[in-house]
Amino acid sequence: MRELMRQLLWLPPQASTFAWPVDRLHYFVITVTMVASILTGLLAFYFFFKYRARRADQSTPLVLPSVKFEIAVIGVPLFFFLLWFVQGFQDYIWYTTPPKNTMDVYVMAKKWMWKFAYAEGGPNAIGTLHVPANRPVRLLMTSRDVLHSFYVPDFRIKQDVLPGRYTETWFEATKPGRYQIFCAEYCGTWHSQMWGEVVVMSGQDFDTWMVEQKAGLAERVDTGGDDGGNMRGSIVEYGKKIAMSEGCLRCHSLDGQPHIGPTWLDLYQRRETLENGESIIADEAYLTDSMIDPRGKVVKGFKPVMPTYKGRLAAPEAAALVEFIKSLRSTSLENLPSKEATYEPAKPSQPTQRR
């Protein structure tokens, strides 16, 4: 039944844990609506004959349906719509909440290609994403230029990818194989050819592959060039380089000492209170936002003195910085809020007044 429906609806194979629940709801909705529309059509056809005009001067009698009938007409569709809503909402929560133990991969979209970088070091690739089967994978995605949308039909995932912002999606592939990636947001001339491929390997194959890739990377020389070339080697190391060259470390310490800005040690996932009293968790999205719009959400106790890095940091550089920050973990189990800044804006020297 499951397979028959899939073929009837011309759906792609079901290759992730999301696929069946998505399809199941789809089948349910489409079956009920098909049955209802066929019944309505047949009934209309029947009435067409039953109530046809028999005489020229025939008038339509007044029809008053019973209350029970009215309740049924409203209640039955309402019941189904609510049922679909509840099912759909539960599934939606699941699709949008990555589990804790995901393998993270950074995805950078640009006209007209997909670039991938592994958070824990590893190869960077254009167009091909290698992932293990039966392990949750989280994609942290951003765009260098315009809106794109990361779409893998076989996994039933689709997520917009935006410039200047991180969006995330996750999936757990179930079968080793090769699966097509499409761009599902019109992004210019070659939008229709902005393809990529997810290569799903068995867990063991993937681990072996990763070890081999890392061994290869160690020998490879940094070729410089565009951002793709720069990202060879460990993404964390790359982030450290950027932190030094962009001057981040002049205001952010790495050892827990408060400075002009909050320390980066244990910053990731730290709960911070903002100036306006709001409380946030310093996740990937917040860290990236703070590079682009540093004065938008300032941590309480600090001055809004950081310049914006919008246009100065390419998306992969921002990603590398985030990974670098994430790597700075002390042994403390708790992420305590940032202490106050040790920064006193220099007072304008005032001429001493004498009489």
Ligand code: CUA
């Ligand atoms: Cu990228 Cu369409």
